[in-house]
């Protein structure tokens with residue numbers, strides 16, 4: 021008697037710009053994994069961001085949110101683009117994504133950045149300084165200045181509110197300390213405690229959690245301006261980096277200079293029942309619709325999804341397949357090649373299915 025395969029429900033939100041292009045490749049790779057590793061994925065597709073506005077006058081339509089709240093995992097491409105620049109601030113595509121993160125309770129945004137010897141050769145920075153970088157940014161995702169109230173724009177002034185509660189800082193600090201324990205035992209907390217009240221609280225709370233609960237982890241604090249400089253000049257000094265929503269957003273795009281492209285950086289946002297998985301990059305309107313986007317950031321985000329649903333072997337196979345494509349091609353334009361987005365995705369999917377890889 022055959023037993024039913026493990027089945028995961030996936031809400032797929034392609035979004036805008038290059039979002040649908042890279043999401044299609046991540047979905048292709050997930051399907052290849054399901055076939056190779058004997059599980060099933062039940063996928064439903066929903067509009068979000070500008071696509072949500074066009075379909076339903078809402079960047080996070082009710083039906084999209086409901087599907088995400090019901091799913092085992094949510095995969096999102098990217099949102100936004102110049103065609104929606106004129107809409108009301110609260111209806112912007114990006115606001116839809118922020119609401120989704122909040123409603124999923126996805127407060128812990130994991131953004132790994134790894135640079136092999138081969139990638140370092142392509143880095144705009146000095147290869148000998150970046151080769152071997154392996155850092156993890158743990159970004160607080162559902163608080164801070166992107167969410168704080170009051171937030172207002174009038175004819176004569178505008179303001180946002182940077183607000184953090186002790187509880188919000190404690191829970192993200194614990195996630196970061198746990199990762200530091202699993203990795204090198206080192207954690208860097210990044211803030212602007214010399215001028216911001218929210219950062220002064222951040223620093224005190226992170227220090228207390230470290231001293232009380234994780235005395236085995238070596239904790240250092242850096243101001244964000246110094247941290248930005250050091251990410252570029254001495255990236256290997258970092259292992260796990262914990263920071264707030266705004267600083268983590270900026271530092272992770274900055275860290276894309278290490279491999280030399282945003283097209284390689286994945287993310288997982290955890291904390292609620294279902295995780296949200298998305299590439300770090302945006303909708304890249306400058307290259308959208310032409311098959312120029314690198315799908316590897318999305319595909320590596322799919323590997324993080326597989327880890328989150330405990331399909332670790334499949335996640336490893338995806339990472340190995342990405343390595344083999346990085347070694348042998350086909351490469352997309354941001355990595356110096358001329359391969360179409362779909363050709364890169366197909367090569368990863370083929371490598372996942374290949375019997376030469378070490379999976380059953």
Ligand SMILES: NC(=O)C1=CN([C@@H]2O[C@H](COP(=O)(O)OP(=O)(O)OC[C@H]3O[C@@H](n4cnc5c(N)ncnc54)[C@H](O)[C@@H]3O)[C@@H](O)[C@H]2O)C=CC1
Pocket residue numbers: 038042097098099100101102114117281282283298299300301302303304305306307312313314315317354
């Ligand atoms: N998570 C999300 O949905 C995000 C959405 N956005 C939105 O995206 C739109 C464009 O924002 P930008 O500031 O231009 O940032 P972006 O991340 O879309 O693009 C920045 C640069 O990186 C390149 N790039 C991005 N992804 C790439 C990929 N997969 N392969 C090759 N090159 C890639 C783009 O061509 C561009 O030159 C805006 O509406 C912004 O609000 C921005 C960041 C995150």
Ligand SMILES: CC(C)CC(=O)C(=O)O
Pocket residue numbers: 114115117118269300
């Ligand atoms: C809501 C997004 C546009 C913010 C962003 O840039 C990001 O999360 O990386």
Ligand SMILES: [Mg+2]
Pocket residue numbers: 269270273300
């Ligand atoms: Mg960003």
